[in-house]
Amino acid sequence: MTEPLPRPPRKNPLSRTRQPLLPQGLRSRAAHGLTAAAAEGRFALQVCAECDTVIYPPRDACPSCLSPRLPFRDVDPCGLVVVETTVRVSADPYFRERLPWRTGSVKLDAGPVLVAHLHGDVAEGDRVRMSVQLDKSGAAVVFAMPIAETPNLMDDPQLREMNCDPKFRRVLITDGRSAVGQAMAKAFSEAGAAIIFVGLADEWKPFPGAARLRAIDRVEIVPLDVTDSESVNELAEQNGGRIDIIVNTAEYTRAGGILDRRGLSIARQDIEVRYFGLLRLAQAFGPAMRSRGADGVNSATAFVNLLSVHALMNWPAYGAHSATEAACLSAGQTLRAELRPGGVKVVNVFSGPLDTEWFQALPPPKVSPAALAKATVMALVDGREDVFVGDVAEDVRQRLAVNPKALERELGQD
Amino acid sequence: MTLSRRQPYDGVVACLPVTIPYRRYSTNSAHWWIGRALRQLLQQAKLRSSDIDGLSVSSFTVGADTAIGLTQHFGLSPRWLDHVPFGGASGIVALRRAARAVQAGDVDIVACVAADTNHVDSFRHTLANFSRFAQDAATPYGSGGPNASFALITRNYMNKYGATRADFGRICVAQRDNARSNPHALLTGALTLDDYLAARPIADPIHLFDCVMPCAGAEAFLVCREDTARSLGAEAVRLLATIERHNAYADDPIQVRGGWAVDADELWAMAGLRPDDVDVVETYDDYPVISMMQFEDLGFCGKGEGAAFVRAHDLTAGGDFPHNTSGGQLSAGQAGAAGGYLGLVEAIRQLTGTALGAQVNGAQIGLVSGFGMINYDRGLASGAAILASAA
Numbered sequence: 141m142t143e144p145l146p147r148p149p150r151k152n153p154l155s156r157t158r159q160p161l162l163p164q165g166l167r168s169r170a171a172h173g174l175t176a177a178a179a180e181g182r183f184a185l186q187v188c189a190e191c192d193t194v195i196y197p198p199r200d201a202c203p204s205c206l207s208p209r210l211p212f213r214d215v216d217p218c219g220l221v222v223v224e225t226t227v228r229v230s231a232d233p234y235f236r237e238r239l240p241w242r243t244g245s246v247k248l249d250a251g252p253v254l255v256a257h258l259h260g261d262v263a264e265g266d267r268v269r270m271s272v273q274l275d276k277s278g279a280a281v282v283f284a285m286p287i288a289e290t291p292n293l294m295d296d297p298q299l300r301e302m303n304c305d306p307k308f309r310r311v312l313i314t315d316g317r318s319a320v321g322q323a324m325a326k327a328f329s330e331a332g333a334a335i336i337f338v339g340l341a342d343e344w345k346p347f348p349g350a351a352r353l354r355a356i357d358r359v360e361i362v363p364l365d366v367t368d369s370e371s372v373n374e375l376a377e378q379n380g381g382r383i384d385i386i387v388n389t390a391e392y393t394r395a396g397g398i399l400d401r402r403g404l405s406i407a408r409q410d411i412e413v414r415y416f417g418l419l420r421l422a423q424a425f426g427p428a429m430r431s432r433g434a435d436g437v438n439s440a441t442a443f444v445n446l447l448s449v450h451a452l453m454n455w456p457a458y459g460a461h462s463a464t465e466a467a468c469l470s471a472g473q474t475l476r477a478e479l480r481p482g483g484v485k486v487v488n489v490f491s492g493p494l495d496t497e498w499f500q501a502l503p504p505p506k507v508s509p510a511a512l513a514k515a516t517v518m519a520l521v522d523g524r525e526d527v528f529v530g531d532v533a534e535d536v537r538q539r540l541a542v543n544p545k546a547l548e549r550e551l552g553q554d
Numbered sequence: 555m556t557l558s559r560r561q562p563y564d565g566v567v568a569c570l571p572v573t574i575p576y577r578r579y580s581t582n583s584a585h586w587w588i589g590r591a592l593r594q595l596l597q598q599a600k601l602r603s604s605d606i607d608g609l610s611v612s613s614f615t616v617g618a619d620t621a622i623g624l625t626q627h628f629g630l631s632p633r634w635l636d637h638v639p640f641g642g643a644s645g646i647v648a649l650r651r652a653a654r655a656v657q658a659g660d661v662d663i664v665a666c667v668a669a670d671t672n673h674v675d676s677f678r679h680t681l682a683n684f685s686r687f688a689q690d691a692a693t694p695y696g697s698g699g700p701n702a703s704f705a706l707i708t709r710n711y712m713n714k715y716g717a718t719r720a721d722f723g724r725i726c727v728a729q730r731d732n733a734r735s736n737p738h739a740l741l742t743g744a745l746t747l748d749d750y751l752a753a754r755p756i757a758d759p760i761h762l763f764d765c766v767m768p769c770a771g772a773e774a775f776l777v778c779r780e781d782t783a784r785s786l787g788a789e790a791v792r793l794l795a796t797i798e799r800h801n802a803y804a805d806d807p808i809q810v811r812g813g814w815a816v817d818a819d820e821l822w823a824m825a826g827l828r829p830d831d832v833d834v835v836e837t838y839d840d841y842p843v844i845s846m847m848q849f850e851d852l853g854f855c856g857k858g859e860g861a862a863f864v865r866a867h868d869l870t871a872g873g874d875f876p877h878n879t880s881g882g883q884l885s886a887g888q889a890g891a892a893g894g895y896l897g898l899v900e901a902i903r904q905l906t907g908t909a910l911g912a913q914v915n916g917a918q919i920g921l922v923s924g925f926g927m928i929n930y931d932r933g934l935a936s937g938a939a940i941l942a943s944a945a
Contacts, residue, residue: 171690197691225705232697241696
């Protein structure tokens with residue numbers, strides 16, 4: 141039975157903050173196939189292209205037929221915990237602080253035996269559903285979950301080390317003026333966040349949904365203008381040590397490309413809000429978040445980047461916007477590496493056009509702000525790193541994986 | 555009995571068992587420990603470095619070096635060189651290779667050495683870089699090291715065959731008894747079954763006295779022709795039979811048997827003996843469950859009967875089934891790769907009547923078994939040798 145997560149006590153300002161430590165994060169290149177699967181929340185293992193043997197641990201030749209063609213494919217995640225142990229002594233500083241730690245050998249229905257982390261509600265002899273998670277080092281690990289949902293499932297301490305669950309954590313939504321920002325505030329409140337700081341620039345300017353936003357449980361409006369360094373720094377000075385999750389909802393979306401525009405004012409504003417806004421947030425809040433990655437139940441855990449899927453492949457109809465999104469994606473990858481020593485994740489949430497005013501002229505399918513918010517919360521709960529929301533984003537993801545050049549041409553033909 | 559097509563080891567012997575006393579921690583390098591062992595071999599044999607024309611080395615802590623760098627380090631110019639990185643199977647493997655080379659005339663005198671240092675962080679570093687599969691698929695899961703891996707194997711064995719912790723404890727208690735007369739053993743405090751059962755847990759169901767204590771040390775011996783040993787005045791043992799098998803039974807979901815089971819019939823056929831003929835047994839005891847598996851897989855009892863076998867026999871040096879007569883690694887200490895030589899060196903002593911501690915009376919036939927290298931979830935390497943006093 142999983143004990144419900146205790147509400148964290150007020151932090152004693154005189155206590156030393158526990159420094160973040162990481163488990164062993166080195167992996168062979170073949171093993172990074174699991175990292176890719178974990179980032180997207182898939183359970184995938186190498187399956188020999190020639191003899192169909194399912195293989196684990198990841199390697200460079202099939203142990204049955206020596207074929208070098210070992211692509212990662214989704215496989216049946218179900219299996220049986222053959223035997224378990226509780227580690228009570230470890231020389232590794234990360235695990236030493238987190239003992240006792242339960243692991244087991246799981247025989248997958250698909251064939252191989254996996255040494256795995258065990259959820260607290262799973263024991264020797266149980267059937268389990270395996271998942272691949274990213275641990276604090278950002279490397280993939282396999283985790284045995286109960287087949288059926290059990291009470292307080294997500295409160296399992298070993299599982300909570302793998303994900304960025306907003307429950308009891310303090311979230312900063314960087315812009316509450318937009319429909320997306322408001323949907324995020326609502327979703328995080330419902331997900332059990334302890335407090336949802338919602339940033340507003342020029343709070344006195346009215347906007348649709350303002351009253352509803354203020355009425356959301358545990359929302360606190362704070363002044364924040366991501367285009368203003370002083371504003372960002374001041375908020376960080378006041379509150380930076382109390383922010384566990386940042387969701388960057390600051391947006392700037394304009395249809396149009398590059399050649400048919402006159403001047404740079406739109407491009408400049410796009411970069412100011414989206415790219416420099418991201419940099420300001422990273423510089424102001426990043427260091428404190430990185431140092432608080434192991435700071436109890438409400439440790440710092442994630443920076444969420446909401447991105448157009450066209451960051452991955454430019455869509456000329458929104459070409460200038462795509463380019464800026466690409467810059468934000470790349471900056472987010474730097475941030476991911478810089479935050480990793482603190483065990484803090486950067487989560488990229490990719491979507492196609494949203495069902496909001498700046499995508500007004502586009503036909504469906506479009507992603508509603510509520511759907512985007514729900515997917516963002518789920519990405520954090522599931523510990524994913526790269527999430528594709530909605531049909532367009534999924535379509536782009538698939539086509540990109542098969543033939544990026546074809547996708548480039550097809551997007552440029554609209 | 556299966557007829558063996560294997561060539562016998564006529565005319566070849568192992569001799570001159572050397573142990574450099576173990577230390578819990580050492581600031582010296584592995585090279586220093588290897589050098590100490592080589593020097594003692596030469597001194598006992600009254601040989602010079604130039605008389606050694608073969609070298610076999612096993613060590614986890616020689617850093618960037620392998621055997622080749624050690625030739626220049628120690629001023630040797632061998633015509634036969636081997637590096638055997640197989641942990642607890644290193645002794646058996648080194649012996650097999652050296653014996654054939656001597657037999658074929660490729661080399662005359664092979665110095666076989668296993669040694670490791672133990673700095674305060676050696677064990678942690680060795681584990682962290684142990685193997686690719688360990689890095690990818692074992693270490694990230696609690697970093698419990700081999701203790702966690704063998705905990706799973708032990709628990710599975712207990713579930714499958716009904717063995718209890720007390721059954722494993724009997725092995726440890728007997729070995730501690732044997733260790734008390736061994737001047738080199740690091741752990742010689744009295745150990746009762748109650749002490750064993752009450753010890754602190756490490757990774758369930760493994761408790762403190764199931765685990766070896768890493769330390770620094772060296773073990774060595776010579777392999778040469780029988781006439782060479784005679785001219786050196788060295789008491790020697792003959793090789794009656796050897797086997798070796800790696801990554802056996804890969805389809806067993808959890809390891810319950812080792813490679814010995816594949817080739818045990820050949821081992822006995824080659825020696826022309828049966829398990830009852832053996833006077834002293836030295837198994838690789840990284841964990842008592844593995845010693846129990848060796849009793850089964852080498853033919854001393856049936857599969858799953860290891861616990862009953864242990865209950866029915868006295869494993870002390872004076873008992874009816876002398877086992878790990880110097881205390882094994884569990885009481886002597888595990889000096890890294892030297893743990894893979896410990897049993898072999900002790901067997902040479904027992905069979906030549908030169909045991910440092912308790913001597914098995916009239917020991918003529920000895921069986922030595924090696925095992926090791928937990929790559930992911932099971933020990934991959936295994937080997938065994940039946941030795942006979944050459945007197």
